[in-house]
Amino acid sequence: xxxxxxxxxxxxxxxxxxxxxxxxxxxxxxxxxxxxxxxxxxxxxxxxxxxxxxxxxxxxxxxxxxxxxxxxxxxxxxxxxxxxxxxxxxxxxxxxxxxxxxxxxxxxxxxxxxxxxxxxxxxxxxxxxxxxxxxxxxxxxxxxxxxxxxxxxxxxxxxxxxxxxxxxxxxxxxxxxxxxxxxxxxxxxxxxxxxxxxxxxxxxxxxxxxxxxxxxxxxxxxxxxxxxxxxxxxxxxxxxxxxxxxxxxxxxxxxxxxxxxxxxxxxxxxxxxxxxxxxxxxxxxxxxxxxxxxxxx
Numbered sequence: 001x002x003x004x005x006x007x008x009x010x011x012x013x014x015x016x017x018x019x020x021x022x023x024x025x026x027x028x029x030x031x032x033x034x035x036x037x038x039x040x041x042x043x044x045x046x047x048x049x050x051x052x053x054x055x056x057x058x059x060x061x062x063x064x065x066x067x068x069x070x071x072x073x074x075x076x077x078x079x080x081x082x083x084x085x086x087x088x089x090x091x092x093x094x095x096x097x098x099x100x101x102x103x104x105x106x107x108x109x110x111x112x113x114x115x116x117x118x119x120x121x122x123x124x125x126x127x128x129x130x131x132x133x134x135x136x137x138x139x140x141x142x143x144x145x146x147x148x149x150x151x152x153x154x155x156x157x158x159x160x161x162x163x164x165x166x167x168x169x170x171x172x173x174x175x176x177x178x179x180x181x182x183x184x185x186x187x188x189x190x191x192x193x194x195x196x197x198x199x200x201x202x203x204x205x206x207x208x209x210x211x212x213x214x215x216x217x218x219x220x221x222x223x224x225x226x227x228x229x230x231x232x233x234x235x236x237x238x239x240x241x242x243x244x245x246x247x248x249x250x251x252x253x254x255x256x257x258x259x260x261x262x263x264x265x266x267x268x269x270x271x272x273x274x275x276x277x278x279x280x281x282x283x284x285x286x287x288x289x290x291x292x293x294x295x296x297x
Contacts, residue, residue, distance in 0.1 A: 055162020094184030102133035108197030
């Protein structure tokens with residue numbers, strides 16, 4: 001394949017071999033989590049299918065040498081067909097401090113936001129907090145993103161930008177807080193804002209709650225006369241559970257963060273993640289009535 005320009009036909013050439021960041025998604029769709037899928041969907045609305053396909057190929061082959069994320073800015077280097085890697089820049093306007101204050105107010109009003117974010121998850125309805133501030137977490141229009149690449153391709157975004165964009169989706173899979181950093185707030189900054197607001201709400205609630213004049217007497221619990229107190233009863237059969245796998249693997253380990261340095265625990269994180277994975281799989285198998293080998297039934 002190729003394209004025509006000023007009467008000459010240029011053929012697409014394979015990029016030079018590189019040992020960069022290889023995509024974990026070597027087949028199928030990029031974006032394991034819903035938030036990474038939303039990020040990638042925004043790109044796919046802006047690009048033609050051919051450049052998207054070549055961008056995925058670049059991401060899987062390891063042509064992206066590095067990715068740096070800072071508030072409102074992503075910079076990267078991508079190895080193409082020329083000896084010198086191409087420079088890629090992706091810009092997205094950060095939220096103002098006032099907008100972040102509004103977002104944090106909405107997040108703090110719902111305990112589930114802070115609880116899930118602390119566990120390394122992105123709440124499904126997190127966009128409501130941003131919509132309340134009159135902004136969007138994800139790019140919606142072409143004007144929301146400014147992209148640049150030093151390659152000679154006339155299209156923007158090009159395949160090099162697409163490769164970086166797909167790998168960004170994988171990084172967001174692993175750490176949803178990178179999305180917030182891109183919009184202007186690091187993880188610790190955002191969590192500090194949430195903790196501050198939750199603490200203020202708790203203090204206000206405690207100061208306004210009326211004090212009862214007298215504490216009610218606690219009555220001792222006695223088994224029923226017919227002796228059925230310790231029996232399960234038929235009503236327990238009506239109790240139903242909805243069990244599903246975690247959207248984020250090893251959420252507790254992510255919440256704890258890396259082990260403290262200097263204690264000889266640097267190599268502990270990987271085996272613990274594997275233990276969590278095995279326990280989760282076996283627990284789900286038991287929950288759905290699938291008897292596996294190697295563990296109690």
